[in-house]
Amino acid sequence: MRVLTSQREERWSRVRFALPRVAQEAAQAATRTVGRAVGRAEWRTLAERGGFTAVATATGLVAALVAVAVAGPWSGGQRVAERSFAAGRPAAAPAPPGRRTPAVPPAPAVLAGLGPGAAVTTQAAAPGPTGSGLTDALSPLFDDSALGKHSTGAVLDATTGALLYGHDAAGASAPASTTKIATAVAALESRGADYRIPTVVVPGRAKGSVVLVGGGDPTLTAAPTPAGADPDATPASLATLADRTVRALHDRGTRHVTLSYDTSRFTGPLLHPIGVNDNLAAVTALMADEGRTDPNSTEDAPRYADPAKSAAETFAKLLDVRGVTVTAVRPGTAPAGREAQLAEVDSMPLSALVERMLTNSDNDIAEALGRQAAIATGKPVTFTGAGQAVRSVLTKLGMPMAGTAFHDGSGLDREDRLTPDLLARLLLTAGRPGHPELRPVLSGLPVAGFTGTLSDRFQSAEDTGAKAGGDPSGAAGLVRAKTGTLTGVNTLAGTVVDADGRLLDFAFMTSGTTDADAAMAALDRLASAVTNCGCR
Numbered sequence: 001m002r003v004l005t006s007q008r009e010e011r012w013s014r015v016r017f018a019l020p021r022v023a024q025e026a027a028q029a030a031t032r033t034v035g036r037a038v039g040r041a042e043w044r045t046l047a048e049r050g051g052f053t054a055v056a057t058a059t060g061l062v063a064a065l066v067a068v069a070v071a072g073p074w075s076g077g078q079r080v081a082e083r084s085f086a087a088g089r090p091a092a093a094p095a096p097p098g099r100r101t102p103a104v105p106p107a108p109a110v111l112a113g114l115g116p117g118a119a120v121t122t123q124a125a126a127p128g129p130t131g132s133g134l135t136d137a138l139s140p141l142f143d144d145s146a147l148g149k150h151s152t153g154a155v156l157d158a159t160t161g162a163l164l165y166g167h168d169a170a171g172a173s174a175p176a177s178t179t180k181i182a183t184a185v186a187a188l189e190s191r192g193a194d195y196r197i198p199t200v201v202v203p204g205r206a207k208g209s210v211v212l213v214g215g216g217d218p219t220l221t222a223a224p225t226p227a228g229a230d231p232d233a234t235p236a237s238l239a240t241l242a243d244r245t246v247r248a249l250h251d252r253g254t255r256h257v258t259l260s261y262d263t264s265r266f267t268g269p270l271l272h273p274i275g276v277n278d279n280l281a282a283v284t285a286l287m288a289d290e291g292r293t294d295p296n297s298t299e300d301a302p303r304y305a306d307p308a309k310s311a312a313e314t315f316a317k318l319l320d321v322r323g324v325t326v327t328a329v330r331p332g333t334a335p336a337g338r339e340a341q342l343a344e345v346d347s348m349p350l351s352a353l354v355e356r357m358l359t360n361s362d363n364d365i366a367e368a369l370g371r372q373a374a375i376a377t378g379k380p381v382t383f384t385g386a387g388q389a390v391r392s393v394l395t396k397l398g399m400p401m402a403g404t405a406f407h408d409g410s411g412l413d414r415e416d417r418l419t420p421d422l423l424a425r426l427l428l429t430a431g432r433p434g435h436p437e438l439r440p441v442l443s444g445l446p447v448a449g450f451t452g453t454l455s456d457r458f459q460s461a462e463d464t465g466a467k468a469g470g471d472p473s474g475a476a477g478l479v480r481a482k483t484g485t486l487t488g489v490n491t492l493a494g495t496v497v498d499a500d501g502r503l504l505d506f507a508f509m510t511s512g513t514t515d516a517d518a519a520m521a522a523l524d525r526l527a528s529a530v531t532n533c534g535c536r
Contacts (some may be wrong), residue, residue, distance in 0.1 A: 034099035049421040069162070098153045126501040128157050133535035134165035141529060142167055146522040148488065149512025154420035156428050158495070158503040163421070172233025172403030173511045175418035176484030177361045178452075178491045179180070179411030182418065183386075184354045185426050186393040193354075194436045196346035197372070199236060199286070201245045203342060204260055210245070210342065211334040212315055213262040214286025214308065216375075217347040218368035222288045222295060222314045232352055236257040236345040238288055238311065242318035244343035249324050256325045260332025261286055261312035266371055268382025271504060274412050278306075283371070284308045288315075290364040294487050304320060355444030358482055359452035363410040383408050398424055420507035423493040427505040431495075445494050446483070448527070449476030453483040459523050472521070475528035481506075483520075486513055490519040496531040506530055 028494055053533035134155055156162065163169060197217040204211050219235040226234070249257065265285035273279050281291030281303040287297035292306030304310040309331070316326035347353065350372070357365035370386030377392050379385035387406035395401055405417040430438035446452030449459070460473040481494025493507035508526050513519040 001468050003257065007053065008124050016138060034466065041195075062310040066515075077162050083410075092473070096196060127536060128159070128502050129164055129498060129500075129504070129530075129533070129535035129536065131164055133533070134166045134530070135500040137529045137533050137535050138165060138167070138526060141522070141526050144522045144525075146518035147510045147513065148490075148519060151508070151510045152420045153508040154424045154506065156424045158428055158431055158505050161425075161428055164504070166421070169421040169424075170400065170419050172417040172419045173509050174404075174414055175411055175416055175423070175509065176486045176489045177363075177366075177418050178408070178423055178482050178484040178493045178507070179409070179418065180357055180361065180366050181423055181426050181441060181482050181493060182390050182394060182406065183366050183370050183373070183409040184358060184444070185397070185438055186373040186390040187350060187376075188354060188437050188440060189393050189397065189435075190373045190389065191350055193349060195350045195372075196348070197350075197353075198366075199238075199241060200344040201248075201342045203243060203340050204258070204332070205335050206258070208254065208256060209258045209260065210249075211260045211262050212286065212312055212333060213334045214265060214284065214311075215347075216265050216285045216368050216371055217288065217291060218362075218364045219353065220286075220311070220345075222311075222318070231346075232349060234348065236347050237474050238315050238345075239318055241343055241345045242315060242322055244317060244323050245343070246322040248342040249386055255323065256327060256330040257319070258317050258320070258330075259312060259326045260330055260334075261308055261315075262332060262334045263308045263530075264333055265375075266381050268380065271412075272367070272383065272408060272412055276303075277412075278302055280367065280410065280412060281307050283364075283367045286311050287364075290362075350366040351440040354440040357448050358441070358444035361453045361483065363412060363467065366410035367408065374408075383413075394422075394426075397429060399429075412486070414486060414489075416510060418509075420493070420509050423491075423507035424505045427493065427495060427507075431503075431505075442480070442495065445480035447477060448479035448481065448524075449473070454479070454481065457483070457520060458528065459521075472524035472528035475524070475531040478531050479527045481527060485520070487516075488514070490523060492517060492520075492523040492527060494527070496527060498530060498534060499532055500534045500536075504530060 069319050083448035121519045138153065138155075142153065150171075150173060151167065152169065152171045152173060153165070153167040154163060156163040157164055198215045199217055199220055200213045200215070201216045202211050202213060203209070217236055220238060221235045224239040225237045249255075249402050260486070263285045266283065270282035270284055272283065276282070278300040282285055284307055287307035288311040291303040291310065292301045293302055293304060309329075312329050316329050319326050350369070353365055353369060356362060357369065366385075367386070370383075370390065371381050373389035373393060374381045374385040377389045379389045379392070384407070386409050390409070391401065391404070400419065400421050403417060403419060404422060405415060405462045407413040407415050409419055427442065429435055430441040448457060458472045458476040458479065460471055475496070479494060479496050481492050484491030484493075489511050490513050491507070491509045494505075496506060498504060506527060510523070
């Protein structure tokens, strides 16, 4: 079975902006922090009291790209102290005598502040689009042959929850990576946004033995943790775990050990039904750097056949260079009880994992989060169990589940089935005051033309080769949405603020497409049409 993961879809690092990579990553850092700020301000200010200011959003994002990029420092193309940069550029040092330093204004706020005297149109006051208005704007665009044999769509009012426009809104089809929205909701609702996934080392049953126990952290890395790193935004490190383990062993007078590694937290098949694929490692409770043979790669990359073994061997080397010799590495299980635990490192909070998964469309994180939902709901910790967990959580939330099917957490399984009505209502629920734990679903959505899998989307009509249907570039910076791409399948689901300041949730799905680029451009035009009209 051939599965295409578009270059534009599964790794946001492949970008085509005519700006330096540092600017792209700076913009990613800025918008991610803005998203969190929105989340922590309880998205009700968008859905019930006030909305985005469209011009401020676009201007702010562009200014953030430039101003944040020049702030530095950056190391190896990776974000460093991302929150401090996103919060605002510090004052520049005085220029040397005789030299002028060009003024670089700080990035303005991307979201207009709300409060006494705030000049922002509230959601309650903003006129909502009408069904007939949206029909006039969207129906002609659904006639585009680029949308393939079957296309569906839904647009909801984020304030009232009303379905404003439906194009076979209850029709189920393959969702591709928009499945990750459902996975995110299930994981956050069942595990909690603050939950952290542990990786621990415990004494083994035999004298002089230790066990590395995987908890299912998909972002565990072999790289050392940078000094002063924010634990809320930095992956857990095997190097840090080795430091702590060696200290504990030295305190016991131990200098030689055998090492076992325990992956029993996850059960069932390791391989996804698509088989060996560079888009997804074998799904195991223990892996480092997502099982990549080149941990520094940022593109889709070959993976180790046994990521757990590779991670354990890496950990053994880290112990050895720190003064504890490992005489053997083998699979095993930890003794019952962990009262004598030697060391532990914890992942970023689930909220950060969800954001990273959605922004980058990370399949490894998605499958791991599906299994966390399975653990939390008492389902088998397998592909099947993860699907059962997602269905169970969404059913309890009152979601429309007719026709849906969940076979994995990532959407790589072509037998998955979702509806645009479900996707839009998941986004609607994530913005409700009663579900603050779901805010990362919204703050993690890529921003059109700026971040993640939308970084090179919403280009001008000339750039996309579009001959009709309008120019989607006007919605750059204004649409936040999750993408989905498989061979013949293209989807887009997210939020927009229309020209009148009304916050809307949307989902557009296509199947039977023959040109992925043309299909994505057609979806962008649909989202742009919602953004750029009052539609009354």
